[in-house]
Amino acid sequence: MSHPASPLALPFPAMPPIAGxxxxxxxxxxxxxxxxxxxxxxxxxxxxxxxxxxxxxxxxxxxxxxxxxxxxxxxxxxxxxxxxxxxxxxxxxxxxxxxxxxxxxxxxxxxxxxxxxxxxxxxxxxxxxxxxxxxxxxxxxxxxxxxxxxxxxxxxxxxxxxxxxxxxxxxxxxxxxxxxxxxxxxxxxxxxxxxxxxxxxxxxxxxxxxxxxxxxxxxxxxxxxxxxxxxxxxxxxxxxxxxxxxxxxxxxxxxxxxxxxxxxxxxxxxxxxxxxxDGEGASKLIEIAVTGADSDRSAHRIAMSIANSPLVKTAIAGEDANWGRIVMAVGKAGEPAERDRLAIRFGDTQVAEGGLALSGYDEAPVAAHLKGQEIEIGVDLGIGEGKATVWTCDLTHGYISINADYRS
Amino acid sequence: MSHPASPLALPFPAMPPIAGxxxxxxxxxxxxxxxxxxxxxxxxxxxxxxxxxxxxxxxxxxxxxxxxxxxxxxxxxxxxxxxxxxxxxxxxxxxxxxxxxxxxxxxxxxxxxxxxxxxxxxxxxxxxxxxxxxxxxxxxxxxxxxxxxxxxxxxxxxxxxxxxxxxxxxxxxxxxxxxxxxxxxxxxxxxxxxxxxxxxxxxxxxxxxxxxxxxxxxxxxxxxxxxxxxxxxxxxxxxxxxxxxxxxxxxxxxxxxxxxxxxxxxxxxxxxxxxxxDGEGASKLIEIAVTGADSDRSAHRIAMSIANSPLVKTAIAGEDANWGRIVMAVGKAGEPAERDRLAIRFGDTQVAEGGLALSGYDEAPVAAHLKGQEIEIGVDLGIGEGKATVWTCDLTHGYISINADYRS
Missing domain, CATH: 3.60.70.12 (L-amino peptidase D-ALA esterase/amidase)
Structure with a gap:
């Protein structure tokens, strides 16, 4: 455990022995x-x-x-x-x-x-x-x-x-x-x-x-x-x-x-x-909840497409409410989606709806949410009942340092 | 064009006009x-x-x-x-x-x-x-x-x-x-x-x-x-x-x-x-040639799995002949593969064959190859005739800086 503890670390809980x-x-x-x-x-x-x-x-x-x-x-x-x-x-x-x-x-x-x-x-x-x-x-x-x-x-x-x-x-x-x-x-x-x-x-x-x-x-x-x-x-x-x-x-x-x-x-x-x-280099824990998808399986794939997108992960690292990158990740997932029904929120604040940015949404709670350690992204596809929630972390210089700045 | 030119940049060629x-x-x-x-x-x-x-x-x-x-x-x-x-x-x-x-x-x-x-x-x-x-x-x-x-x-x-x-x-x-x-x-x-x-x-x-x-x-x-x-x-x-x-x-x-x-x-x-x-943050151009796959389509998917792996891309950025990460990327592609037939090379040097490291391969040419700007990775699946070649770049601090260290 040579790197400093993750800022998202939790203390080890009290855990009882198990007989046997x-x-x-x-x-x-x-x-x-x-x-x-x-x-x-x-x-x-x-x-x-x-x-x-x-x-x-x-x-x-x-x-x-x-x-x-x-x-x-x-x-x-x-x-x-x-x-x-x-x-x-x-x-x-x-x-x-x-x-x-x-x-x-x-x-x-x-x-x-x-x-x-x-x-x-x-x-x-x-x-x-x-x-x-x-x-x-x-x-x-x-x-x-x-x-x-x-x-x-x-x-x-x-x-x-x-x-x-x-x-x-x-x-x-x-x-x-x-x-x-x-x-x-x-x-x-x-x-x-x-x-x-x-x-x-x-x-x-x-x-x-x-x-x-x-x-x-x-x-x-x-x-x-x-x-x-x-x-x-x-x-x-x-x-x-x-x-x-x-x-x-x-x-x-x-x-x-x-x-x-x-x-x-x-x-x-x-x-x-x-x-x-404890994801390598993580500074933020990101929950991605996809709803309204064609099926649960489709929702899972879209959520994973968002969670694995380097552009989404770096945007969150930069505390940037760059929902355009979320649109991109939905679009590339190859799953049923209708651009003009897509809605996106950060935390409790809806930022895009019906295929475009919500005009005049309040940026203050979004900025405050993104400064926190636990980020919630909600994406509603608006086409069905499928849903899935996945978790990831942001992509930071720490990840590069851990994985590139040394020789194995 | 606010960032410094890519180290892989080429001069703009002389290009004739096209009539019409x-x-x-x-x-x-x-x-x-x-x-x-x-x-x-x-x-x-x-x-x-x-x-x-x-x-x-x-x-x-x-x-x-x-x-x-x-x-x-x-x-x-x-x-x-x-x-x-x-x-x-x-x-x-x-x-x-x-x-x-x-x-x-x-x-x-x-x-x-x-x-x-x-x-x-x-x-x-x-x-x-x-x-x-x-x-x-x-x-x-x-x-x-x-x-x-x-x-x-x-x-x-x-x-x-x-x-x-x-x-x-x-x-x-x-x-x-x-x-x-x-x-x-x-x-x-x-x-x-x-x-x-x-x-x-x-x-x-x-x-x-x-x-x-x-x-x-x-x-x-x-x-x-x-x-x-x-x-x-x-x-x-x-x-x-x-x-x-x-x-x-x-x-x-x-x-x-x-x-x-x-x-x-x-x-x-x-x-x-x-x-x-000109990939964001690129310091090396990486060619990934997959041969011996079940089909060309399968070879393409395996090559893309390698090309999109953050762990492979950071290893190349670190000039690290970490072929274990290539094995991982082949394994996760979900395509037909037999671990014990897999062969991997960097440049012209075979480093793994028949499902394990080649004992005593010469590390000097591999290290020299990885220090260059143009990296070749060859993967032979050993199970068929399918082949594909794809190109990517390494994943560096530059990518994070461009995509996380600013607000859009």
């Missing part, structure tokens, strides 16, 4: 840094798992491993490496994942397919097996630590540690959900953000957990973008230990299913926004 | 600047026209006007306004275009549908009709000027004037083609770049001219991107006066059709690259 989950961290020294970079999480017998993974056609071997292991729905341990994504490393990368799973399974007394592995960092350098194994051995015997230490350990260019928690009443029992996540560049998750991990003590059947996770992903991780660049390693995994003792959730009819889904949705929403708050 | 074309410029004072900002071009009776226009769903009224007028295929004058794009201005914008066409037609003694109009600049402010009319009246009576003056007059944030010329032997006669073009932000033409104008003394049937222009557009203007943002006003028009006296080109069997098409292709290629050379 034990976290340890260690130094594998994947880079020449003096910090923990390997996380080892043990999960009680019977823990179920679900996940969403990058849709990249060039995924890391970790993503391929998790995709296979998720089919079985059972988890006993999670290993996370930071500083090396192990992506695009051929057979040597696959061997590293297999070695980690084998060693961890031997330690935990389970099958390798019960072990989940995620890595983040530079692409193209095979994860060194010797460092991974030495790191794991150190982690196996190290003291337990808390969520914040894990959040720090999985981070790379993140400028602050990110976590969120919530609860739900399920089957008469209070279940707790916690999540931690890391960003902060190469963020345009197709099905997930870079690395996010959710733990709950609820008892949840893996198929139901997967459906709930897929549903929670759609309006959260799939609705954020920092730079439109989708990582090779995007992974969000949710683990349910069952220690809360509720009757396992198996479908929508189960007692507490709605409450659990709502809590999971809330948690994913919180985590997704934390990633945007 | 007369250029005049004037001050309409669309902005508070002391420069010519209105161009008036008269075209000899019998001039044919073809064009490609933005695919934006929110086009300017000028684009709609040209789309309609192109159906008739005849042109007698062209008016270009700089400093105000007149886009997203409702009825008042349409009225401005109609007023310009009517006044120009009255002066030229032709139909309004023979007049072509294009405007570039800020979005959302109706073009002031009084200024346009006063500017036109001044232009009608001003002295003839040359191509460079026209190129300067149509420019906005362009940092250098851009033109190109070529010739072809058609039906035993030498025909000349000249083109001028302006950039330089909001460049990801869907069918055209912001504003480009091509003039030739060849006699060309409008239907053939349109087919040739559409074909020339595909590998040139449709293969460049500065920031992935498609303008509301993209327009390229080609005018053929017929003054060279050749038998009119009507189809591919006409004498000289191949030579004319080749010359038009060459001219469009030259003009398109000039736009990239």
């Amino acid at each position: 989950v034990e976290v340890r961290v260690a130094r594998a020294r994947y880079k020449t840094w003096d910090r923990c970079d390997l996380t080892f999480v043990t999960l009680a017998a019977g823990t179920t798992v679900a996940g969403v993974l990058t849709q990249s056609r060039c995924p890391s071997p970790e993503v391929e491993w998790c995709r296979k292991a998720l089919v079985l729905g059972q988890a006993r341990a999670l290993v996370v490496n930071a500083g090396n994504s192990n992506a695009f490393t051929g057979d040597r990368g696959r061997q590293a994942v297999e070695a980690i799973a084998a060693r961890t399974a031997a330690h935990a007394g389970c099958q390798p397919s019960d072990i989940f592995v995620a890595s983040t960092g530079v692409i193209g350098v095979p994860l060194p097996i010797d460092k991974a194994e030495a790191g794991l051995d150190a982690a196996f015997t190290s003291d337990l630590c808390g969520w914040e230490a894990m959040a720090e350990t999985i981070g790379t260019t993140d400028t602050f540690s990110k976590g969120a928690t919530t609860t739900a009443i399920v089957d008469g029992r209070t279940v707790t959900l916690v999540g931690i996540i890391k960003g902060s560049g190469m963020i345009a998750p197709d099905m997930a953000t870079m690395l996010g991990f959710i733990f709950t003590d609820a008892a949840v059947d893996p198929a139901f957990l997967q459906r709930a996770m897929t549903a929670a992903n759609a309006p959260s991780f799939s609705c954020i973008t920092v730079d439109g660049d989708t990582s090779t390693s995007d992974t969000v995994l949710a683990f349910a230990t069952g220690a809360a003792g509720n009757t396992a959730l198996v479908d929508d009819e189960s007692a507490g299913a709605d409450a659990f889904r709502a809590a999971l949705n809330d948690l994913c929403h919180q985590l997704a926004l934390l990633v945007v708050r | 074309v007369e250029v005049r410029v004037a001050r309409a004072r669309y902005k508070t600047w002391d420069r010519c900002d209105l161009t008036f071009v008269t075209l000899a009776a019998g001039t044919t026209v073809a064009g490609v226009l933005t695919q934006s769903r929110c086009p300017s009224p000028e684009v709609e006007w040209c789309r309609k007028a192109l159906v008739l295929g005849q042109a007698r004058a062209l008016v270009v306004n700089a400093g105000n794009s007149n886009a997203f201005t409702g009825d008042r914008g349409r009225q401005a275009v109609e007023a310009i066409a009517a006044r120009t037609a009255a002066h030229a003694g032709c139909q309004p549908s023979d007049i072509f109009v294009a405007s570039t600049g800020v979005i959302g402010v109706p073009l002031p009709i009084d200024k346009a009319e006063a500017g036109l009246d001044a232009a009608f009576t001003s002295d003839l000027c040359g191509w460079e003056a026209m190129a300067e007059t149509i420019g906005t944030t362009d940092t250098f004037s851009k033109g190109a010329t070529t010739t072809a032997i058609v039906d035993g006669r030498t025909v000349t083609l000249v083109g001028i073009i302006k950039g330089s932000g909001m460049i990801a033409p869907d069918m055209a770049t912001m504003l480009g104008f091509i003039f030739t003394d060849a006699a060309v049937d409008p239907a053939f001219l349109q087919r040739a222009m559409t074909a020339a557009n595909a590998p040139s203007f449709s293969c460049i991107t500065v920031d992935g943002d498609t303008s509301t006003s993209d327009t390229v028009l080609a005018f053929a006066t017929g003054a060279a006296g050749n038998t009119a080109l009507v189809d591919d069997e006409s004498a000289g059709a191949d030579a004319f098409r080749a010359a038009l292709n060459d001219l469009c290629h030259q003009l398109a690259l000039l736009v990239v050379r």
Whole structure:
């Protein structure tokens, strides 16, 4: 975490332990840094798992491993490496994942397919097996630590540690959900953000957990973008230990299913926004709400076209109410739109309507809104009922500095 | 042209006049600047026209006007306004275009549908009709000027004037083609770049001219991107006066059709690259050649995914051979790709092959290549015969400064 904290940073919240989950961290020294970079999480017998993974056609071997292991729905341990994504490393990368799973399974007394592995960092350098194994051995015997230490350990260019928690009443029992996540560049998750991990003590059947996770992903991780660049390693995994003792959730009819889904949705929403708050170079958090579109899918595409437009993002960085650039981004999205029905607002102030600028709109509240840290852009297409909301950050000199002013 | 010239700027070439074309410029004072900002071009009776226009769903009224007028295929004058794009201005914008066409037609003694109009600049402010009319009246009576003056007059944030010329032997006669073009932000033409104008003394049937222009557009203007943002006003028009006296080109069997098409292709290629050379903040011109893809269309999409990736563009700005970001951009394109067949080169040096880094490749030529102004990235997918080449520029602090560090 070498860059100064994002101006949009939030403090790490108080997060309770989850019965059945034990976290340890260690130094594998994947880079020449003096910090923990390997996380080892043990999960009680019977823990179920679900996940969403990058849709990249060039995924890391970790993503391929998790995709296979998720089919079985059972988890006993999670290993996370930071500083090396192990992506695009051929057979040597696959061997590293297999070695980690084998060693961890031997330690935990389970099958390798019960072990989940995620890595983040530079692409193209095979994860060194010797460092991974030495790191794991150190982690196996190290003291337990808390969520914040894990959040720090999985981070790379993140400028602050990110976590969120919530609860739900399920089957008469209070279940707790916690999540931690890391960003902060190469963020345009197709099905997930870079690395996010959710733990709950609820008892949840893996198929139901997967459906709930897929549903929670759609309006959260799939609705954020920092730079439109989708990582090779995007992974969000949710683990349910069952220690809360509720009757396992198996479908929508189960007692507490709605409450659990709502809590999971809330948690994913919180985590997704934390990633945007730590977008590389971000100075403003931007919410883009598109309504009146031909369909929800069309609204989402238009919102993402706005959110990924460098001209819109730089205008917001410059606190410039340049709604012409929003018109441009709507126009280029390739989705149904009628120029002369388009309406645009900043915050609560309508600035354009019916295909042209609102004459004499009050610029003062717009200017005041744009000076803030949290910007709302509303776009109504006026042609249908489709809607979507996405979140992004502005594009500043900070992004260029982080990504151009050094050599990898 | 307030910013310093792009380091990639080229001098304006010597460009011959085209018989049947007369250029005049004037001050309409669309902005508070002391420069010519209105161009008036008269075209000899019998001039044919073809064009490609933005695919934006929110086009300017000028684009709609040209789309309609192109159906008739005849042109007698062209008016270009700089400093105000007149886009997203409702009825008042349409009225401005109609007023310009009517006044120009009255002066030229032709139909309004023979007049072509294009405007570039800020979005959302109706073009002031009084200024346009006063500017036109001044232009009608001003002295003839040359191509460079026209190129300067149509420019906005362009940092250098851009033109190109070529010739072809058609039906035993030498025909000349000249083109001028302006950039330089909001460049990801869907069918055209912001504003480009091509003039030739060849006699060309409008239907053939349109087919040739559409074909020339595909590998040139449709293969460049500065920031992935498609303008509301993209327009390229080609005018053929017929003054060279050749038998009119009507189809591919006409004498000289191949030579004319080749010359038009060459001219469009030259003009398109000039736009990239003046991309906002550009310090390097980047050619991205994708081969071995599933289809040409798929290759184009992958090449554009690379060309529009902020992480790839900032890596090149930092002279960083970060091919992992290229893998990422291939992976996110959503096109058929097999990670373990992917090969990547910088310049002539292969850096990755068969899904992993080439061990021990010589970094010296790669570093030397990346220090240059013209960068070549080659990506072979290894799965088919599809190929495409696109051009972009790097993403630098200059882009942010131009687009964020001011208020519009």
